Amino acid sequence: MALKDVERHKIDEPEHEPVRVRGLPFFPHFLLREVVVMCLIAGSILLLASLFPASLLKPADPFDTPSPIYPEWYFLYVFGFLKFWIWNIGPIEAKTIGVTLPMVVWYGLLFLVPFIDRNPSSDIKKRKVAVALGIIAVIGVLYFTYFSIVHH
């Protein structure tokens, strides 16, 4: 293995204590590994494409609604949540909530993650709340995906 010790100087430290970083130099060692991984992924895509070709159904017909109809798999959770949420809250319709929560609120929260989570630690043991919320979110998305398939 072509491991290389590199000395890095932290400028803000008065005594200029070197920080050792062990790693592969980008060229050629790291790049070679990347190329191998890329070949594996490209090969897998080629295999999948040959074994399971992209489908083409009947031409679009606006007067013939097929049943069941699904959106793309990555939007199934939105579709599932829309079916799951059947309660009006005051003047707000159930449908509005069913769309707003998984689209607007969900993406809004995702954008704001670094500004909500002010805990400076990246040690998984010291950020139990963030990890728990993350696991709940993943289970939620998977559950609503499942819900959309079962209750079509």
Add this chain to the structure above:
Amino acid sequence: MTLSDKLYKWFDERLKLSELLPPIVKHPAPENVTSNPLYCLGGTAFLCFLILVLTGIFLAMYYKPTPVEAYKSVERIMTEVPMGSLIRSIHHWAANIMIAAVMLHMLRIYFMGAYKKPRELNWVVGISLLLITTTFGFSGYLLPWDQLAFWATKIGTGIAGSIPVMGIYISLILVGGNDIGPETLTRFYALHVLILPATVAILLVLHFLMVRLQGISGRL
């Protein structure tokens, strides 16, 4: 002096390669990155994007974005065009794998807490890329103009149209009228082959520059 040395010298004198290249080429990839396969997810998404651009260019050469011609042109790609069926299938699979890879990449960043100071802005760029990647998939889904494409888009634009306040405008911009028709198809086509690829390319440059500037989390 060999030919390659001469060529290098020619470009070096004009582009200062010997100053520009070493920081890129000799920059070490940290050991925790090279030993953990989870760090491949972002690169997988990027590779998929490159494959999608390449196969997409070939598909665009044969595809015709009108309701009358769209289905026939895709049918022709699948049956008559040499390797057409393979190219379209690769495009299809690379798209799905790219979306999955972007999602899993986000999960890795989240659970490793890699979005913390100073990387907050790169997280925001990353979520924008996730949003655009799914929009990319959504806009590409309509193009074959088959039953699945039409009705999935009907649901999708319907859901987007129900968002309070912005919904009607999003729906009007996307659909270009009251119902899915010729306007929708050309709009989705423009979105899919011009607007979104350019946006992704710009955001990817920002994403990679910030990775380089801020370093990879947990390297020290």
